[in-house]
Amino acid sequence: MAEQSDISSICIVGGGTAGWMAAAALAAKLAGLPIAITLVESDEIGTVGVGEATLPHIRAFNVALGIDEAEMMRATEATYKLGIEFCDWGRRGDRYIHPFGDFGPTTNDVPFYQYWLKLRQSGDRSRIDEYSYPVIAAEQGRFRRPSGDLDAVESTFGYAYQFDAGLYAKFLRGFAEKRGVSRIEGKVVRVVQDGETGFVRDVVLTNGTTLSADLFIDCSGFRGLLIETALQSGYDDWSAWLPCNRAIAVPTQSNGALRPFTRATARTAGWQWRIPLQHRVGNGHVYCSSFISDDEAHDQLVAGLDAPMQAEPRRLSFTTGRRREFWKKNVVAIGLAGGFLEPLESTSINLIQDGITELLAVFPDKGFAARDIAEYNRRIGLHYERIRDFLLLHYVATQRDDSEMWRHFRNLRLPDSLSERIEAWRTRGHLIQYEFGLFLSPSWVAVFLGQNLVPDRHDPRVESMSVDALTARAMDVRARVDAAVRRTPEHTAFIRESGGAARLAVAGA
Amino acid sequence: MTVATLARQLPDTVRITLAEIDRDHRCADLFYGTVSGPGSYAFNLAAGVTEPALVLGSSAAFSWGSKYVHWAEGGRSWIQCFNLTLPVIDGVLMHQYLVQQGMTRLDPFLLGAVAGSRGTFAHPPRSPGAAGQQPLARAEYGYHFDPASHARCFAAAVPPRRIHHLKGALSRVGVCDGVITGIALDGADMVTADLYLDCSGPSAELLSRLDPAWLGGRALQISADDVAEARLGPPVRSVSFHDQGWAAQTPLRGSTRSLTVSDATASCNARGGLSASATLGRRRRAWAGNCVGIGHAAGIVEPLTPAPMMLLERDIERLMTLIPVSTASMTVEEREYNRRHGEDHHHAMRFTRALLETSALPDSDFWRAARDTPDAELEHKLAMFAERGLLVSYDLEPFHPEDWLIMHFGIGRRPRRHDRLADRADAKRVRRYLDDAAQQVANAAAALPSNHVYMTQLERYLRQDPRK
16 A cells, blocks of 8 residues: 555656666556656657667566567567677777677686686687687677576576667557556656755646656756756766767668677777667767867768668767766656766666666655665766776777877876776786676676786786696687587577567568 | 695695794684684685585584574574575565565574574585575575684695694794895794785784784673583574673584673683683784785674684685785785775674664673764665665675675664565565465474484594595
8 A cells, every 4th residue: 555655656757768768667667556657758859869789687677577588679670799899999900809708617716817818828829709608609690598507608698689779769668658657748848846845846848738746767868857957966077088979870781691799999089889780780980079070080980881871870969977966856867867978888778777777776755865865876876987997998908099089098097996907907917806887807808808908917826727737628618619609500590580580580681 | 724725726836834833822713703604615615625524623513603692672582594695576675575564573584593493404405496496595504613623624634745834933023124024933044935924813923013003992802611512502603692791602513612702801701711802903904015914913803793704714715816926016916905805894893783783782881882883884774774674785795685684684673664666566475475485494494403413414424435
């Protein structure tokens, strides 16, 4: 039975991926409770719509909502994703894949990459990638779901999706509306706050409609209509560390086989993404306007395309950073309203997911306890900060100095949290651990080694294994990975066989 | 423990010297308490001490945890047992349903608590998929131990001729420019090394010469008496308070160890047993220069919980991940070791301090001194649970959310409200689920043998089976 202090109404301001993910999750998770959920969006206001690659956590989100994978994939033209290929980040001509999985098995509590460092020192030329099932599978265009047999190599990875974020939002809209979410078409022109508390009481639309709610979720994008314009939460600008402030996005035709990975290619003043979906390829150029003009950035993007454009490029501006308070009074900012970090590691949708998950964990009552809000802000703030450091690593773990941007990063003063991490790695391949954060040890290993930051020394414990024994063990690991990949079906075939094919089934591509 | 771990994990090219100072460590080691956590099993294996070796080579017994007698609100008792994460039901943590239902006790759902109260024990199964299928599979266990016989087990695990073993009184410690340059035992030459590990206990014979600063101040004394027992007692340590301190009874194989803790200025009543004094707290730097303080040389927490042994194990595990790669500079290792040591110590102190937030404890000098002002993070943890049953966690805490949950419920902390998402479920179905779950635990506990029978049979098996 609802108590007087219980939240009885939620208004989500803004559609797009953030708004509809919030709506769908709240509709599913609050089902059966007397809480009315309304989402207001305006067809006049475009959504950013460029976030198309995801992280494995999205599967937990979908599963929690009871979303069928094949159905979702058909609706969103999705492909599978085993990781991200980074090109030209360490040196021009380099490439590596940051996989969703580890590199080799831990032995005697020592992670495999330490043994690999010893192997390398002894003259072995195998790549660390060769010990990663998801990397080799991705390179060979193969995919399967992880095995439940924990002893199998095929269990040592996760996977995500590459999908059309606009179609995902549309899919979730259908999901949410079926579960009672009311969609109101309209543009918010005024925010009414309580005179005493400053809480948001209503939002008023262009047509005069007033929407009231106990809890507001601000998914209005960069503007932060409620969290910033009304409540003036403030913004921590991180562009000193991550200076990219523009993006151009353009779709191209599918060209050749569908690869189960996203590509991020470093450029002179930013980087270019390539995300293969079933029906098209998403491309974009993220860059810093201090280092390149918009026209040059456009030209670089077009020159880097491998297929004809399907539409005119869309342009975006942004400031990297985070809202000082993601949750203030009775407003919670999720998605771009909460902050922005460039999608170099596909974190945008994950940050939306985190925002929703933590809101459900600390779901308020009408008292909006200060401690609840402080705890939410602490958790989300930690997520943002740790992702920031990981993204920054890509820019600073480099040997490039061939443009103004790269030289800028070489001279950059880093946050202590990152500089200590880099120093520990460089000295001895030590990874400073944390528990709460998106990118754990294997991710850091992938970027450090992928971008040629090889530690000066390795863990002394690996010396307990002779080079001969280690070489034999390494060969065995590589052989098991290779054998497992050979058993793995081709990616496009798997999409078809798993029922996830939309156009593929029709076109027989 | 340190030497055994080093000997097992480091290559033979690393020379290990044990300079055993002539001193009876049995007294100071009392501050390690008598109970360890579930992490000990893996730690011991990594040091070359298998569980059969521990059972046959020491007086160790299995432990579900500690019973805090009359410690909770209203004078109730509870068993602070070890347990894997409780089930999450439709996205809601199980304990939220208890709060919703007005159920005030968590122990019926914890096999360690129920079996502990019945005095029964068996090893939890560890087959894949077992967790969640059987109540026993969610239970975890640690050990009851006597530090002296525990140490002997590890000494026996050191491969012969792997270490250079010296014994004597410490006569000289060379220090120059912030590093140890060597040590000498009576009648022997100076021993030099690249890295010195100070396991000398609270006196920190080496580390204190590099950094004497100690952060802490509450001085306690501890005494131990052992009473011979023909039959092994229950797999639960019993902790009770009195005006001037607290006492613990720990069933070991062959005896029961009684520990008494009081203020350092109180008169000591050890009846011919062991006793020691120490000041709680930690060294400002656990690693200074080329010297690392392990265990009590770097930090001491009150053995009210398994924290002392957990911290000792963590010290050694942390050391192994940071064995220096160069003698020229250990700055990176020192910084990282000290950061994590400080955090582990803080978290352990917080957990111990949280145990004192109960009106059942007397308002005496001892307990007033023990209840110093909680820090902001502990206040936040306690407040969030009190308000809404939310478990706030920080990175890599030694005590898991389940440990906190068991403590909160055990002490009688009742959240003001529950997770609203729990209201989606039909209340009658929830009640049936919870009743079934409790019944399963009760049935499982009833099927277990008594602790002494289990241990007797295990010992017999281990002594007969040559493969142990």
